Amino acid sequence: MVNLAQAGDAYRFTLLEENDSLYADSDQHYTQGLRLSVLSPALARQDGWNDAFDLMAGLGPVFITGEAASARRISLFLGQSIFTPQDTARVDPDPDDRPYGGWLYAGVGLLQETDRHMLEQLELAVGVVGPAALGRQAQNDYHQFINIAEANGWGGGIQTEPGLMLSYERLWRVPLAGDGDNGVDIVPQLGATLGNVFTYAGGGALLRAGRNLRGDYGPARIRPGLTGTDYFDDDHLDGALGFYFFAGIQGRAVGRNIFLDGNSFRQSPRVDKNIFVGDVQAGVSLFWSNDFHMTVSAVRRSREFEGQNSPDVIGTATLGFSW
Template sequence: MMRPMFSLLGAAALGCAVVAAPASAADPTEQIDPDTGTPSYYPKWDDGTLSIQVENDKFGFSGTDQHYTNGLHATWLSGTGDMPIWAQEVGNALPFFPTNSIKRYSLSFGQSIFTPSDTQADDPDPDDRPYAGWTYIGLGYLAETGNTLDRLEIDLGVVGPWALGEETQNNFHSLIGVDTAKGWGSQLHNEPGAVLYYERMWRALGSFKAGGLGFDFSPHAGAALGNVYTYAAGGGTVRVGFNLPDDYGPPRIRPSLPGSTQFEPTGGLGGYLFAGVEGRAVARNIFLDGNTFRDSPSVDKKIFVGDVQAGVAVTLGNTRVTYTQAIRSPEFDGQDKPDIFGSISLSYRF
């Protein structure tokens, strides 16, 4: 049963490699807007950034093991000037991508796991969230001007037993001596998944810096289209700190407030506190609506969902560590409390 998943992931990974392989020259003079002749915005030169994220409802203040119970995500973001020339030209042709910008690509792998409230029941409550796993790889295209960040990404993967959600959760629970979940036999059926995401973030529309202290507010808007998720979203993030790094807030696992893997080192110790909010109008969520092409467990989802988050980010040299505490409003009828979970990310810039 694992072979179809690995075949799908392998084919998509090969496609990512083909896109990433022919790197462009690193000469900044090639990063000139062909229409205006204006030099592009240039952050400090880097060779790429690796970011690893873990989200879990056991982190922080909830102590529960339900609903969105665990997420893993690893991302490689290309370095300055590594985008192939032909790929830059494709991006310049997109009407919503600025031509006078730094172009980067991202490669990612992730897994998200969802369970009902009662994981000890052999026959889960049909009015509670179904069991489901979602394992995927992603290929992203980013354009940064210094004031805005546009991101276009496609995630391809599988929902259902091939996603190995049961194996991930129960093997880990057995390792740490915790009761395993009993109802995975009722999880969503196998289904290929595809989601196209677009996001735009505006950095520091309102900001000030005094001495070593800084403050900024960064709004964002975005949308997702696919058989796994379809929604429109908008919100914003406030940051306040010392030696405030130039970034767009901490990264998260979708659906969520967007952030950035990319960050600018401050040359020493830096950090900030942050808080943000996002509202989403949801047309499709396979983990609540059930499988697309066959009958499966499902619940009646709520159309409007909101996230509130707060946390801390610390940078030291080329390393950034962040912790986020998130609260998500009820997502389906019969859910009487919001979900609370934490997110930890570690990013290293090469």
């Protein structure tokens, strides 16, 4: 293995907000997601984290390098997602609508770029769903702060349960026009997630047009959603300024969604989920080397359960900086 980057680069912090009311007047279904992550500098050859990559490479066809040039990084993250029905004024939630639910989690990701055109990401998230995820407190305290009505049905939602998700994804950066740094490219991706919170397999692609495209593989997202990663490498940049406009699509085959299927081992509210779900996304990303980045986008998600009135629209906003 040959590392492209050298240890000692800055750590990169990213704050990601996803909210259905970010750009529109809405407060339903996937109503709030918040994720804070930190991306390590490129690992030095002697770094102990390389043992984790090598262990996984010994278990299957992942993180294989051979003579290929590669760079490895670690991502640590903490997040919370909140789900509610459409009518939050009811004390007894509508049994035919999505149940109340929260997901509080932390995790670690292993990221490896190979030959400057392929990125692999293996991610483990552990946490808790239900009242212990503090969804009610986060939503209603914020509603009190901005002086709007609280959600009244949190007592009848998903019950407390430990949660675990293991995700693996692979992305490829394919130039379509320009020199690979500046122009147009497409980032196809395939991946799967296994766990009691979400289990699904998906694939899609992100089309990008702009400058310094080789700095990353698209903006980070919160699961389940269009694939994005924390990965960034300013060694690839031609000048400090980078930006791109992007549009993407992803389809998922969903085996489990605890926020629709209900708890694993106890009775809880549930609805009949749709097996196939799709996202369409568009937005713009702007960054200045590794020092600052900002992304805004809008996502249209297809109906996730039977009886859902209409697709959901989710706004996203990302701010990041190095340290």
